[in-house]
Amino acid sequence: MALIVALLSSLIVLSASSPADALSLNHYEKTCPDVESIVSKAVQSETRKDKTIPAALLRMHFHDCFIRGCDASVLLYSKGNNKAEKDGPANLSLHGFYVIEGAKKEIEASCPGVVSCADILALAARDAVVLSGGPTWDVPKGRKDGRTSKASETLQLPAPTFTISQLQQSFSQRGLSVDDLVALSGGHTIGFSHCSSFVNRIRNFNATQDIDPKMHPSFAASLRSVCPINNKAKNAGATMDPSSTTFDNTYYKLILQRKALFSSDQALLTNPKTKNLVHKFATSKQAFEKAFVKSMIKMSSLNGGQEIRKDCRVVN
Structure with a gap:
């Protein structure tokens, strides 16, 4: 899993990332004011049923951000000949996707086509930390969702054997x-x-x-x-x-x-x-x-997406 092999593609990915100042704390203030409470309730509800959810959501967000920036590419399902990130070796143990998908469905019913899956995942990761007794913070919002997800790119993730x-x-x-x-x-x-x-x-x-x-x-x-x-x-x-x-x-x-x-x-x-x-x-x-x-906040501000997905599992 040597990262050197993926150096070129990693640099290409980074060059496509949007600057952190493109995000804002009040991004959904007028278009979807209840987004944070909807996500928070979803994370709380599922954590009551499964205490492993907070750790799963934090890890999922990290794995998303390290490939193509925080663009929810980790949420896309494999289709046809394309094997998506979630089915890459490093991501096979990820779980809790249904938490984000459920929150997205509820948000779409309230404010369709407005909130990105990437923002939902960033908010859920913050809520996961808070629910576990950790600190809270204001999450900058305005990320776009990516259209590309490749299992092969998960080889870029830091391995537990890294020096x-x-x-x-x-x-x-x-x-x-x-x-x-x-x-x-x-x-x-x-x-x-x-x-x-x-x-x-x-x-x-x-x-x-x-x-x-x-x-x-x-x-x-x-x-x-x-x-x-x-x-x-x-x-x-x-x-x-x-x-x-x-x-x-x-x-x-x-x-x-x-x-x-x-x-x-x-x-x-x-x-x-x-x-x-x-x-x-x-x-x-x-x-x-x-x-x-x-x-x-710094890591979560990496973003290279292009759209607001209607369904976190598939591109529009």
Whole structure:
């Protein structure tokens, strides 16, 4: 999943992105004033039924924004010979699409042809963080929905095996800084991971070591017990942290304890600047939340769409 392979297409994608100042906080003030409350109610309602929804929506928004900007291309269904993003290897575990689709249907009944699916997803991601006990923020709106969605482009997504240099390259190609990288990685404080994303650290790590020496031995042992050899349990895995439905700064504390799941998480300690930020956020939840909000607004403002979809699953 080396990002270098996709460098050219990534740069083309970025050149098509709209500037952040094209978005505004009052974009739907006159055309669809109830949009935020409709989305919020939808997220709350589905979270009551399934506590994994907030983490799913936050991850979905991130995966959307990193491919062609935040244009809801991740919501498009595969059609004919075209395999869409949602069916790409990195997105097969995404879920909760029905939350966005349901909110869109209700919004269309109230103000047809006005609100983009991309804006609905951005609002839902914010609501997901708030519902998990995290900070709130005003979401700039006015994104357009994209018409292109290719499973092959999901290879551009940061992989859980990435080194710090690969992570920095991935984020910088999207106009995101090292500070944004560390702050947005904090989204791993909620959610669940399948064994496939961290098995590289607990078995056959390298030619001489079975377990990643950067992982705490007892933590590695616990992961090996939930991810046995030749495991065929489709949903086997581990929560991102013990408080996996609460948005807090536990993620950074776990990195310092050598109990983070991914290689990419632990990699944040291999660079002086990112290491300092991990310490800062582990010490201060307030500092983390402030940085996270700033970086979310920045990432969410990447957009390269062309239309307002009537149905989030298909182009007009």
